Amino acid sequence: MNGTVVAVSRSGEYTFTKPVRQSITLRTGHGVEGDVHAGVTVKHRSRVAQDPTQPNLRQVHLIQQELFDELRADGFDLAPGDLGENVTTRGLDLLALPEGTLLHLGDQAVVEVTGLRNPCLQIDAFRSGLLKRVVGRDEAGRVVRRAGIMGVVVDGGPVRAGDTVRAEPPVGPHKMLDRV
Template identity: 35%
Template sequence: MNKTGKVISINISETKGVVKNPIQEGFFKENHGLEGDAHSGEWHRQVSLLGIESFEKMRAKGVELNPGKFAENLTTEGIVLYDLPVGTQLKIGDTLQEVTQIGKQCHHGCEIKKLVGDCVMPREGIFTKVIEGGVIKAGDSIEVLLK
């Protein structure tokens, strides 16, 4: 398993259930998530991550997708996120995060699923909680920490 990767995009939205918009950098608050994002808060799914490799699978089906389209906070490259066990810690930019969930139940009426008959976020997206807060910028490295 690859132990390093990088952040392609940081994505944010003020309301739930909508596509997130890319930003240059974001502040990820300890035990809260991305400041200003609708999904942040004191729960186990503070930050959502999806690999650009998952986007490529959907692009192969003829759908042009940009980071944030799956409502993920961090679009990553180089790590097979869904292979990481729950409890794995990730050093991302200035932050330390812990994997809390792999995949999720797809919400009813997913636009991507309607368009192509499939959505990768429920299978390949992961969720983390912020253990140590800080800034994450596009291009920052991601390091899988061994326990």
């Protein structure tokens, strides 16, 4: 299971979108160097308000370019970094990966998948109606989140557009991703 890094993004400020960079550096146990969401403990404002000591399971945010392609067909013109992701990929179904999958990014970096991004109303402030396109329900009425996945850095290193993404599923039963 392989894909490619399309783009990498980071922001040192709390902004919804993140500027695309030539490269980012992942730091073990910390996240994206220079990104506002990096750290050992949670950095998302709503989660800090609940409990600032909880572990940061959202150090790195990844989205597949195929989502942007699909949304573009529906009239939403989105580019890498627009939804606040750090890594935009192509060719790998990120949403189908089990919890605990190791994503090998480039030659060194490894991110362990922790769960699904749970987008908030800010997404509609960015593009009206977009939240309904990235969060919906399946035939059984279960919530389906499509705004990317989250992970923690287990091995640091540089990541840049054009790098390979290789998914290494965990040993044992497949545990579907849930929101983190």
